Amino acid sequence: MGTIQPKVEAASDELTLVHAAKAGDISAFEELVKRYDRNIFRIAQHITQNREDAEDVVQDAFLKAYQNLANFQEQSKFYTWLVRIAVNEALMRLRRRRPERMVSLDEDIKTEEDSMPREVADWSPNPEQLYNQGELKEILGKTIQGLPPSFRTVFVLRDVEGLSTEETADALDLSIPAVKSRLLRARLQLRERLSKYFKNRTGGDGKQ
Amino acid sequence: MTCSDFLKELTDYLDDSMDAQTRAELEDHLQWCHNCYVVCNTTKMTIEIYRDSHLYELPDDLRTRLRTAIVSKCECHKSQASDPRGQGDSPTK
Numbered sequence: 031m032g033t034i035q036p037k038v039e040a041a042s043d044e045l046t047l048v049h050a051a052k053a054g055d056i057s058a059f060e061e062l063v064k065r066y067d068r069n070i071f072r073i074a075q076h077i078t079q080n081r082e083d084a085e086d087v088v089q090d091a092f093l094k095a096y097q098n099l100a101n102f103q104e105q106s107k108f109y110t111w112l113v114r115i116a117v118n119e120a121l122m123r124l125r126r127r128r129p130e131r132m133v134s135l136d137e138d139i140k141t142e143e144d145s146m147p148r149e150v151a152d153w154s155p156n157p158e159q160l161y162n163q164g165e166l167k168e169i170l171g172k173t174i175q176g177l178p179p180s181f182r183t184v185f186v187l188r189d190v191e192g193l194s195t196e197e198t199a200d201a202l203d204l205s206i207p208a209v210k211s212r213l214l215r216a217r218l219q220l221r222e223r224l225s226k227y228f229k230n231r232t233g234g235d236g237k238q
Numbered sequence: 239m240t241c242s243d244f245l246k247e248l249t250d251y252l253d254d255s256m257d258a259q260t261r262a263e264l265e266d267h268l269q270w271c272h273n274c275y276v277v278c279n280t281t282k283m284t285i286e287i288y289r290d291s292h293l294y295e296l297p298d299d300l301r302t303r304l305r306t307a308i309v310s311k312c313e314c315h316k317s318q319a320s321d322p323r324g325q326g327d328s329p330t331k
Contacts, residue, residue: 056312063305068296071304075294084294085304092308097315147245150273153280157287170291189285190293195253214249221277221284228280 048108052099059099063092066109069191070116076186077120079175080127087123091116106200110193113201117183124179147218149225157228173223181216188213239267244274252282 044065050058067088074087094115095102102111157166174182187198188209199209244267250256251264268275296304 054316056309056316059312060305060309063308067301067304071296072294085300088304089307089311093311093315096308096312147273147277150276152276153283157283166287167291167293170288170293174288174293185288190288192289195255210249214245217249217252217281217284218245218277220288221281224284224287225280228283 044108045104048099048102048104051096052102059096062108062112066112067092069109070112073113073116073186073191074120076174076190077117077179077183078123078127080123083120083123083127087116087119091119094119107197110197110201113187113191113193114203117187117202121179121183147222149222149229151225151229153225153228154230157224160228169224169227173220176223177216177219181212181219184209184212185216185220189217239263241267241271241274244268244271245277248278248281251278252285 044062047058047061051062070091071084071088074084074091075081078084078087091112095112098115102108161169174185177185183202184198184204187193187201188195193201195206195209195213198204198213199206202209204212244264247256247260247264251261256264268278
């Protein structure tokens with residue numbers, strides 16, 4: 031019970047800010063920027079895998095949101111609407127950087143084998159005990175970079191940012207089964223790749 | 239239930255979005271299938287490790303710089319929008 035009230039208050043407080051921003055109050059919009067800039071940067075960097083692009087996405091997504099506030103119908107949360115803008119900006123930049131490859135959210139690579147578990151050793155000790163923070167970040171960054179953009183986009187929204195399946199589907203304009211299918215495959219592929227680093231090594235040939 | 243059936247349900251299982259009966263069937267499978275137990279456990283760890291990793295944090299100095307740039311672009315847009323003759327941006331020239 032106690033957890034519901036703050037959420038409701040945050041949502042109504044957010045709508046107050048949105049209404050003020052729609053009426054031209056830039057400081058109200060700045061509050062919304064402060065609230066979500068870290069999330070938008072993280073999403074942008076996950077999708078583009080490029081720091082400069084991520085910075086540009088943050089600026090362009092917020093500016094576009096401001097310019098189009100009048101079109102925000104308030105049927106979804108402001109954050110979901112903002113994420114939709116940011117994802118489109120990020121994918122556009124990715125396409126520019128990799129014109130030779132089609133980059134689309136509809137991309138659905140039809141190989142079931144890519145997600146079939148091959149590595150079935152448990153992870154022990156915990157990865158945190160095996161690697162320091164810097165090493166761990168490098169492994170996680172390198173690993174997620176190898177996923178197709180459509181998979182890592184769904185993964186970052188659902189599992190890193192904590193959007194619900196419905197909100198993710200709404201933000202990406204995908205069906206719920208499509209979100210679930212991509213999420214399963216993203217999770218399994220990441221797990222498979224991380225297992226190379228984190229699996230239980232019994233022969234003493236672990237971390238060098 | 240086969241391992242392949244289990245895998246299909248893994249996302250709903252981890253997200254706790256399934257009915258009690260399907261959940262019980264999956265848990266029964268996990269009791270005796272070591273491979274699925276490991277896949278389930280390490281997939282859960284994969285999600286947790288990314289969630290807690292603080293990968294791609296926005297540094298404070300960059301955050302301030304970006305926010306300043308966003309606000310200034312919004313102000314510029316506002317002044318242009320409020321001046322139908324398109325002279326709203328002249329003070330910044």
